[in-house]
Amino acid sequence: MMNPIVKSIVLSDGRTITLETGKLAKQADGAVTLRTGNTVLLATVCAAKDATPGTDFMPLQVEYREKFASSGRFPGGFMKREGKPSDYEVLTSRLIDRALRPLFPDDYHADVFVNVILFSADGEDMPDALAGLAASAALAVSDIPFNGPISEVRVARIDGKLIVNPTFSQLKQADLDIMVGATLDNIMMVEGEMNEVSEAEMLEAIKFAHEEIKKQCQAQIELTEEVGKTVKRKYCHEENDEELRKQVWSNCYQKAYDVAASQNPNKHERMDAFEAIQESFLETIPEEERDEKAPLVARYYHEVEKEAMRRCILDEGKRLDGRTTTEIRPIWCEVDALPSPHGSAIFTRGETQSLTTVTLGTKLDEKIIDDALVHGTDRFLLHYNFPPFSTGEARPQRGTGRREIGHGNLANRALKKVIPDNYPYVIRVVSDILESNGSSSMATVCAGTLALMDAGVKIKKPVAGIAMGLISENKGQKYAILSDILGDEDHLGDMDFKVCGTKDGITATQMDIKVDGLSYEILEKALAQAKIGREHIMGKMLETISEPRAD
Known part of the structure; x- marks a missing residue:
């Protein structure tokens, strides 16, 4: 006998999101159907009963997939069947993963699989902004240990007004587009692009998002209580001496x-x-x-x-490589580094190095996008490659990984804002990371700017990027904000905050926070420190090439 439990969430603009459990996928550890308008997502979560011996990390796998039937379309190709995940699906999976992963207990090592499937779409509501809520709700109605709930929302600014979860058509008019993931108390993840906005404007959007997220988290807490899953499963995945x-x-x-x-x-x-x-x-x-x-x-x-x-x-105040907290590593740049590509540049910051090329093409070179909901063409492409030799690793190089897709997307969002309107050529930027010790995606942004100018692309303004870090204790009572972080400072620190922009404002950002209680005051200081660092890096770049070459 079915006994579904339904919870409703009303957004600030009056739209309603419903969460339903107990009807579909009942053999999963947790399953929730999310509906808003004609958009329907099913999120499921399953965890192994015990950890694989020898596992000392969190083996979480998040898969977000869109069915072509959701919008009444056939998949392309000869097989007429959904194949490997599209870049959009991979990026959405990463957004969910980055908000969930830090909230599993440190000593919990069982395999956890989160699947979010789009079964119905109206072409207006954007499902990626709902997928994080669906995934967290599935965890909320399970007995899997999790220090959530979380939710994610998209915030756009249209004509100076902030809007939560805009539609596809509304987003085209926005000058700010960010996704924010958070718990009831803390921001966990931010990613987005914007048209040269100020640090204060971006913080305002993050705060606006958090107020919406609090309502969604509260609804999940109530759902957990109604389902009777407030007590989670017992486990022992670590033996200690x-x-x-x-x-x-x-x-x-x-x-x-x-x-x-x-x-x-x-x-x-x-x-x-x-x-x-x-x-x-x-x-x-x-x-x-x-x-x-x-x-x-x-x-x-x-x-x-x-x-x-x-x-x-x-x-x-001593960092591993001898710098002060605000100091940027030594930088050297070179343009026209390769004789045949249309544009090329090397950007080296400390032990991180990107060799980037630019190729200009015709309409025949446009990328054709044929996803379940988005179909069209793309005239600005950016690909990021991270070979194992860049860190001195002796292992084979396989296909493009999720991390490479994510880093390439961030650099793409940072640079596409400065490409001239109605530019007659298709542009492909390829960044090959030759050395890496932190901030390789930001090196891609800097090298991309140099290579575009070397190719004679009349970019509106140069863009630079910097990765910031944080070391804190006692919920931020004592902390140090680090400019231009090393790989170890990212791995062992509490925050990875990447900011890209021109001299006039931010064009893209990505933030992951691994600690409770990070105040907006600390975020404000990190953004101010990032601006100073970004301007320093920009100065070094412009010493190499100050404006785009003549055609």
């Missing part, structure tokens, strides 16, 4: 702190020094116990290394 943990801390912390404080700018030498500390500790363990205890030692030593790096920055 407290005596061994103490030994690792007492033996390794000071040594790790000394390496962090040595301020060696060479990433590989620094990594070798950190690894040597772990190896020397392992040698103190009797050989017959070493293999058994090695995974625990690795986990405890990672905690030691993280704390040493964070304390070094918070207490002494």
